[in-house]
Amino acid sequence: MAVIVLLATFALILWQVASLTRQVELDNLRRSLDQNLSRYTLSLQNELEKYQNLPALLATDRSFKNVLYNSDNRVLVGSLNRYLSEVRTITGASDIYLMAPSGQTLASSNWNTPASFVGKNFHYRPYFQQAMAGDEGRYFALGTTSRKRGYYFSHPIRSADAVVGVVVVKIDLNDIEEQWNDELTDLLVTDIDDVIFISTRESWKFKTLQPLSGSDLRRIVDSLRYVDQQLVSLPITEREPLAEGVELITLLEDNPDAGDRSIDRLSGSRYMLMRLAMPEAELNVVALAQLSQVSSRVWNAVVLTGVILTVLVLLGLFLLLRQRIQYERQRFKEQANRTLELNEARVRAVIDNTQAGLITLDAQGRIESFNPTAEALFGYSAGKIERRYFSHLIAQPDRAVCWRMITDPQELPEQAQVPVLEVQARRQDDALFPIELTIVPVRDHGERKFIVTIHDLTERKEYEVSLRDARDLLEQRVLERTQALQGANDRLRNEIEQHQHTQEELIQTAKLAVLGELSAGINHELNQPMTAIRAYADNARQFLELQRTERVAENLQEISGLTERMSKIIAPLKVFSRKSSGQAEPVSLLSVRKGAMSILYGRLHSEQVEVNWPESLEDLLVMGDMVKLEQVVVNLLSNAVQAMQGQEHKQIDISLELTDTHLCLEFRDQGPGIAPAELSKVFEPFFTTKAAGEGLGLGLSISHRIVENLGGRLSASNHPEGGACFRLCLLRVDRARID
Known part of the structure; x- marks a missing residue:
């Protein structure tokens, strides 16, 4: 529960810090924006004031009326064109031109350029209509011929209280736009319809800060003020008024990190918008400051506050934990003392009730304590045997080795495995009995002492004797069984030899069977060749008597072939007679x-x-x-x-x-x-x-x-x-x- 309350308090403090910081930063940003906007407005006003009286001055020139009355006189028109060109160069205006009451341009400073106004009719322009009404005209528009943005000053030319013409001075505000450069602040200049015609953002030009009504849009289109520009409003999704002329807005802008995902390409950016009107020029100067710097400072304040709170909480926890540790340390000390007392009592109970004899010796080998098991083994009471040397309990032949374990530290290193000794012990009645003992050195408040552990080996020795007798009997039986197995192995070996002999006899029997078959076959096969040989021999003898030697040679050749055949017939007997190599x-x-x-x-x-x-x-x-x-x-x-x-x-x-x-x-x-x-x-x-x-x-x-x-x-x-x-x-x- 305490953790939840602490976290809630932590979150509430951070929220309060964020709110206060945001309000302070917004006030600071508004004051800074107000100062910058006043400065920008003053620079724009100064730029306009340089040219606002120029049309009135030009209207007093007699040459303008001469051209109005003699518009067909090329000499007068040419002289005025050159004069307007010189004035434009001297004053730095964009264009200067003279218009007839019909709206047709009679002379212009750009008469010798491809975009010359001479002969063009601009009767639809409000600045012309205002001047013809006898008033000074001011107007911002996009040039229908030059396609350039310009601010127009117009003044009527009077003759006998009648307006006989209009002189117009057009100035270019691009220089002012280029001078306004602030990474965190965007500057806009809008007309009375909130159409942006000057902006530090190229993509915002000819956009509106408010959606236009149908009638306003038709009026602007009919005047060709912005020619064919599509007048759409900026995608402002939220507006939060702060003061007069000041509001917070959310503007949808392209997100370059979104890649090709069209849905994610728009992201909302927060701005503080402040406007300042210039009614005499029919303009509004608007400044938009990004709130990212406000968010960054709010975040820094929240992080810093969080770090400070975390440090304070950790410091408090540290102090609390330190106090708790001191308390636990004191409690543990008291508990350790109680545990030590209980352990000592438990150890004493174990020593008194263990089945092994336990004796403690001082550094000189004298007995300090004697547990009940040791009393039963040796027949001494503890009070009677204490302060006597331990060697008194050991038989004479084994005393030397036990004494070396006590007196010579090399015999018993403290960190080595404790050796176990088997010696003869002596009871009070001088009876000897076997024991197993270990002598372990210990430190008691820096003083060297020994603990002797004794086990009676009488029963074990008796068991070893019986075990030795049983082992001898077992060895005798194993010897007898081994001899019996040896005899069985000999008999088995004889049977194997007999089996192999039987196998050889079976093989021999099989050979005899095959031999019988071979003999019968050979006997049958040899009868025919032998009969033929006898016949060929008798015929050869008769042919020899008849001196027919060629027939004798033929018979002898047949006899040779028959003997070769007989050799093949008896060849199996030769192969069969071979012996195996084994x-x-x-x-x-x-x-x-x-x-x-x-x-x-x-x-x-x-x-x-x-x-x-x-x-x-x-x-x-x-x-x-x-x-x-x-x-x-x-x-x-x-x-x-x-x-x-x-x-x-x-x-x-x-x-x-x-x-x-x-x-x-x-x-x-x-x-x-x-x-x-x-x-x-x-x-x-x-x-x-x-x-x-x-x-x-x-x-x-x-x-x-x-x-x-x-x-x-x-x-x-x-x-x-x-x-x-x-x-x-x-x-x-x-x-x-x-x-």
């Missing part, structure tokens, strides 16, 4: 292909199976064992041939896929494929889809194990277009790294 090494994929195709040559030829291998295998190396890889490929090809039994067209397509680390071969046959339920079982031992007696179901299982041992993968699937697919992936070897 170690993985870089193997050429082309060599694996040749070895596998040599083993299956007879079977593939007899069953008319087409095997399509990928091109460019000579540069591809894989990590493996030559013999085992040949066996895997032979098994995959043999299974593919077996799957296509009974089909007319037998084809095996082998595709190649390379990655950065692996080389994959996919073997696809044209058979019926593998049943989906059997895909997960094809690599299990003794699983086969062949008829009884045609296989043991070990080929794929052994092949899968071989590929895994070589760090590869062997998987089975069915091709979308039919047939089974076996994918063999092996580790790829870069030939460049080997070279």
Whole structure:
């Protein structure tokens, strides 16, 4: 609530300061504007007075009447034109000319210029009409011929109490306009209709300070006073009267910072407007002073007042806060004393009720206090043991180390971690028992003292003994268990060796099965060549007896071809007889292909199976064992041939896929494929889809194990277009790294 009242008071003071400052600044601005306006009006009046009697003086010249009576006399007219030109030059007037009663100009100072008034009729001008009525005329207008602003003085020329002509003097007020220059004040001169014809702002010329009525506008247009100028009023949106001839206005002006946003281009500017009438000249002098300087001074006064108030408030708050701090400091001191007393009582209660023995020593190691736990441990009462040396409570062998902790300050740095000692303590009945103690140095009013904390280790030592016995028993059991595990490991190792031996036997069995197939095929294949060789040999002997040596040579050539064919037939036995190296090494994929195709040559030829291998295998190396890889490929090809039994067209397509680390071969046959339920079982031992007696179901299982041992993968699937697919992936070897 106090903050709200303070803020409200603060705002009220600032508002009062702003109001008073604004009123004072407006009064100052009005006085300054009044002085400037009087000065500007006087300068304008002096300028006009220089020429106001000139028409009357010229009207007395006899030459003007001569021209009026003899307007056709060119000599008289020419002489008057030259005379008017000289007068214009001497007086500094803009133009001087003579008008006939009809309004036609008979002679003019600008007779020899393109904008000459000679021959022009200005009967519609009020200054002409006033002079013809016998009065002196004064008028401001925009020249219809010269298109220049001018102030006109006219005077009648009389003859026998009759007006026979009018002499007119036109002056230019541009010099006065250029002399008025004030950054914060704009000066205007208006006619009796409040039309601005002199202004320090170019854009305000020929604007009105008040909207014109329809009749006034028609009157001005009919007199051609401002020719074709559009007489629109200035966009004054607000008027606030202050005094007679003084008001505050809001004028819409272009805002150059608004860019292309037409809506935002107009902004309201505040002005103080003061006018001073010149009735004899039918003019009004108007001054507009910008209120930005008033707003700036009001703002400065408000800011200064705000700063002063803020400083006063902060000073008051500082004094209040200082008094509050002194009060709080006194209260805190009293509370600290009470807290200290409570803490001392609490510490004493803790010391008396703690489970550890607490003893305080003086600088010489004498006992000053003995808590109840220490009394129970050592069997001494506090009054009986006080002032005795602490070493009296320690067994003889451990007294030296405890005494060094008290007497040698290097043994116990104040900021170091306090060492914990395990020593033998001595009770009042001279019984020894183990304890754990710490000796901590403290300062009491500048005097060095010690606090000794004691824990009885009797139960812990007994527990350590039991724990040691349990550990020994556990170590014995672990040793026995380790020996049992060692025996189990030995048995497991023997089983693994037996398993490997069994695997080798299975591989050997698979080889024997293949060997049987090879033998049967070779036996069948060799019968025909051998029969043919026998026939060719018998025929050659007969041809030799008949001395037909050319036929003998032909038969011998046929025999040579048959022996080469027999060599190819028995080549699989040579390849099959090779032994595995037992170690993985870089193997050429082309060599694996040749070895596998040599083993299956007879079977593939007899069953008319087409095997399509990928091109460019000579540069591809894989990590493996030559013999085992040949066996895997032979098994995959043999299974593919077996799957296509009974089909007319037998084809095996082998595709190649390379990655950065692996080389994959996919073997696809044209058979019926593998049943989906059997895909997960094809690599299990003794699983086969062949008829009884045609296989043991070990080929794929052994092949899968071989590929895994070589760090590869062997998987089975069915091709979308039919047939089974076996994918063999092996580790790829870069030939460049080997070279």
